[in-house]
Amino acid sequence: MKNTLFDFISKYVSLTEDEKNAILSLDLFRSVKKGTTLLKEGQKSKDSYFVLKGCIRTYYIIDGEEKTTAFYTEMDALTPPCVINKTPSEYYVSCIEDSILLVSNSDMEVEVNSKFPKFEIMCRMLSEELLAKQQINFDEFKTSSPEQRYLNLLQKRPDLIQRVPQHQLASYLGIQPQSLSRLRARILEKKS
C-alpha cells in the first residue's frame, strides 16, 4: 500500500526519505468496510480520499431516487466540492467494496503544503490533470448516445461493469436501469 502511494506521487514529484516518512507519520491509511457511508448530503467535511484498493461512489438522492454520478477505484482521488467550497455537501459518498483509503484533511494539507512546497506543486499538477481528464470525459458524454457511452465504458473501464451493480451503472450512464438492460440486449442481438 505504501508503495502504491509513493509510485503515484513519483509521477509528479520526487520525494526524499525524510519526506516519505513525514507522510507516513501522518497515519492517513484507513480500512473501510463495504457499505460504509463516508459523507452525507448536508454534512460539512474537510476530507479528501485517495483509493488504494476497492471502490467508492458518489451519489445524489433526487426525488427519493439514488443517482450515482461517479466511481473511484484504485489510484483515483476524490475531493468533494463541499471541501473546496466550504459548503454543506450536495451528495453522498459511500464505499461499495471493502476498501483501503487514504483520507486526508484539508487543514492538514494546508499545513503540509506550506512546509513542503513540493506538495503544493504536486496538488496543482494533480488537479490540473484531473480537470483535463474530467473535461474530456464530460465532452465524450455530451457528444455520445447512451449506447455509445456504454460501449465506451466497456473499453475504458471494463472492470466497473463487473464490480458495480447495474442500477448504479445506469445512472452513471445517465439512463434508467430498464434502459440499460434493454440497451445491452440490443447490443447482443446486433452481434449475432
Add this chain to the structure above:
Amino acid sequence: MKNTLFDFISKYVSLTEDEKNAILSLDLFRSVKKGTTLLKEGQKSKDSYFVLKGCIRTYYIIDGEEKTTAFYTEMDALTPPCVINKTPSEYYVSCIEDSILLVSNSDMEVEVNSKFPKFEIMCRMLSEELLAKQQINFDEFKTSSPEQRYLNLLQKRPDLIQRVPQHQLASYLGIQPQSLSRLRARILEKKS
C-alpha cells in the same frame, strides 16, 4: 481590463504593486476578432486563455459535424487538455465574439510560478475550484433531461442563450438543433 484581471486574482491571493507590474510587463492581453480560430484539432499548443471580454467556445468535429462542448465568457479560464497532457489537441477553440483575452504560455507559467510561489498557490486554488465546479456541472448534466438542462441554463447563464447561435447551444445541451427548437416550443406551450 487590468482591473478585471486583478479583481479576479484578488479572490485567491493578494498582490504587491511590484507583482502586478511583473504581470503587466508580460504583455499578455490580446484583442481577437470574432471567428478567429485559436486552436485546431491535431495542433500542439501551450496557451491558456482567460476571457476578459467576449466569448470563446470549444468544439469537436465528429463525422463532419461540429459538436460544441463549452463556452467561456467573462472571467472564465480555459486551459485545453492538450496543454496539460502535451498531446495534439482533440478539439478546436474559436472566438464567437470580438474578444479581449489574456493568453498565457505554460512555459512562462512555470517560470513565473517558480519566481512567485503565490502564483503556484493561486493556480492550485483555481484548478481545484474549476474541478469542483466542473464536477457539479457534469453531475447536473447526467441527472437531468435535455429539457431540464435547458431550463437550468436559462437560470444559470441566461446571457448564453442570447449571445450564442442555437445550433451551438444544442450540442452544448447534448441534443440536435431540431430537438432544441421543438423543446423550446414545448416549454412555451406549457406556460400558456
Add this chain to the structure above:
DNA sequence: CCCATTTCTTAACTTAAGTGAACGAGTTAT
C-alpha cells in the same frame, strides 16, 4: 443590392428512452 449561405423552425416518420407493472433469482431478516 442581390445572390448564396447559414441559421432556425416546422413537419412527418423512426428510433430509443421513460414509465409502470410484473416476474424470477438471489439476499436478508425474522
Add this chain to the structure above:
DNA sequence: ATAACTCGTTCACTTAAGTTAAGAAATGGG
C-alpha cells in the same frame, strides 16, 4: 423455513429525441 427485499430483466405503452426534408428568415460577400 419463510416472508420481505433487492436486483435485474422483460413487456406494453407513452413520450421525447434522432432523422430527413423543406421552407422562411437572417447574414455575409461580391
